[in-house]
Amino acid sequence: MGRLEGKAALVSGGTNGIGKEIVRHFAAQGARVSFCGRDRQAGRAVEAEMAKDGLTVSFTPCDVTDEEGVSKWVDKAAAAFGEIHVVVANAGAARLKPWPRETTDVFDGGIQLNLNGTMYLCRAAWPHLIRSGGGSVVAISSLSAWMAVGCNQLESMEGRQPSLSYQASKAAVEGLVVHLAGRGGEHNIRVNAIRPGRILTRRWEELLGEEGMWWPHYRQVQLIKRHGRSEDVAHGAVFLASDESSFITGTFLDVNGGAAVKL
Numbered sequence: 001m002g003r004l005e006g007k008a009a010l011v012s013g014g015t016n017g018i019g020k021e022i023v024r025h026f027a028a029q030g031a032r033v034s035f036c037g038r039d040r041q042a043g044r045a046v047e048a049e050m051a052k053d054g055l056t057v058s059f060t061p062c063d064v065t066d067e068e069g070v071s072k073w074v075d076k077a078a079a080a081f082g083e084i085h086v087v088v089a090n091a092g093a094a095r096l097k098p099w100p101r102e103t104t105d106v107f108d109g110g111i112q113l114n115l116n117g118t119m120y121l122c123r124a125a126w127p128h129l130i131r132s133g134g135g136s137v138v139a140i141s142s143l144s145a146w147m148a149v150g151c152n153q154l155e156s157m158e159g160r161q162p163s164l165s166y167q168a169s170k171a172a173v174e175g176l177v178v179h180l181a182g183r184g185g186e187h188n189i190r191v192n193a194i195r196p197g198r199i200l201t202r203r204w205e206e207l208l209g210e211e212g213m214w215w216p217h218y219r220q221v222q223l224i225k226r227h228g229r230s231e232d233v234a235h236g237a238v239f240l241a242s243d244e245s246s247f248i249t250g251t252f253l254d255v256n257g258g259a260a261v262k263l
Contacts, residue, residue, distance in 0.1 A: 002030025003242045007135075008081035010074060011035040012064050012121055013091030014057075015042040017201040018140065021230035022088055022237045027055040029238055031086065034077035036062035036070075064091040064117030074124040084128035085135040086241040089118040089173075092140065095163040102163050110165025115172045122180060126189075134188025138240045139177050140233070143197040143256050145170040174252060181250030190249040194236045197256025200227040223258025 009026050013019040014035030023035045027050060035057060037043045043059035050057045058080070062073040078084050092114040097106055118139055129135045142162075149161040174193055181191040198218040219225060236253050239245055254260045 002028065003238060003244065004086070005030035007031045007085040007241065008077070008083050008132075009033050009086035009088065009241065010077055010084060010121070010125060011088040011090060012062075012117070013037055014059075015039050015046055016203055018196070018199060018230045018233045019088075019090040020046055021234040022090060023057055024050060024053075024055065025231070025234040025238050026086075026088075026241065027057050029242075031241070032081050033057045034060060034073070034080070036060050036064070036073050037091070038063045064120060065112045067116075067120045070117075070120040071124045074121070074128065078128045083132040084125055085132050087121060087125045087129070087135070087137045088140070088237055088241070089121050089137070090140045091117050091121075092169075094142075094144075094166045096161070097163045097165075098161070099164050102165060106163070107165040110163060111169050111172075114166065114169035115176070118173050119176060122176070122191075129184075129189050130187045134184075135190070136241045136245070137177075137180065137184070137189065137191040138237050139173050139191070139193040141173050141177075141193040141195045141252065142166070142170040143195055143254070143259060145174050145195065177252070178250055185249065190240075190245065192240045192245070192249060192251050192253065194233055194240070194253045194255055195260070196228065196233050197222070197254075197259045198228055199230060199233060199255075201230050218257075218259060221259045222256070223261060226257070228255065228257055 009031045011023050014023040015037035023033055026033045040061045047059050060073045062069050064070055144162045144167045177191050177193045184191050233255050236255050
C-alpha cells in the first residue's frame with residue numbers, strides 16, 4: 001500500500017519541473033491526483049506520460065492568477081473525487097529583473113502569481129478540507145524567502161539574482177503558511193511549506209547545463225555537494241502530505257543541501 005493510498009490531492013503548476021515530479025510521486029504512492037497548469041498541451045502530455053508509466057492523473061487547464069478559474073478547478077476535482085485531503089500550492093515563477101529596475105507591473109505580476117495564486121487555491125480548497133475531516137496543505141516556498149544577496153554573493157552568482165517580487169512573494173507565502181496553520185488546527189488541517197534551494201530541473205539543465213543556474217555559488221554554500229533535483233522536493237511533499245507528518249504544522253522543510261545552515 002502506498003503512503004498516500006486513499007487520499008485525493010490537488011497540485012497546482014504540475015506540468016513541468018517540481019510540480020510534475022510531485023504529481024508523479026503522489027500518484028505512485030496511491031493518491032488520486034488532479035493537477036493544473038496554464039499550458040494545455042503540456043498538461044495532456046503529462047497525463048499521457050503518466051498513463052504510459054501505469055499512473056492515472058487528471059489535468060485541468062487553469063491559471064492560478066484567475067480566482068474564479070481556481071475555484072472551478074477545485075470544485076470540479078472535489079466533485080470527481082468526493083473529497084479533498086491534500087493541496088500542494090506549487091505554481092509560481094522566478095524573475096531575474098534587478099533592483100531597482102523591476103517595473104511595478106512586473107512586481108505586481110510576481111506577487112499575483114506566487115502569493116495570490118497560493119492564497120486563491122488554499123481559500124478555494126479550505127471548505128473541502130474541512131468536510132473531509134482535515135488534511136494537509138503544502139506550499140512551495142524558496143530559500144529566497146529569507147536569503148539576502150550582497151555584492152560578494154552577486155559576483156559569485158554571475159550578476160543575477162531572484163527579483164524583489166520573487167523574494168517578497170515567497171516570504172509572504174511563508175507568512176500565509178503560519179496564518180493558515182493557526183486557523184487550520186481546530187479542523188485538523190496541517191499547513192506546512194517546503195523551502196527548496198537550487199533545484200536543477202531537467203528544463204533548466206537542458207537550457208543551461210549542469211554548471212548553469214548559479215552552480216558555482218551553490219557548490220560553495222551547500223553542505224551536500226550535489227545538484228538538487230525535483231524528486232528531492234517531491235519526497236518532502238509526500239512526507240508532508242502523508243499521515244507520517246500528522247503532528248507537524250506551521251513548519252518549513254529546507255530542501256537545499258544544507259545551504260540554509262551555511263548561509
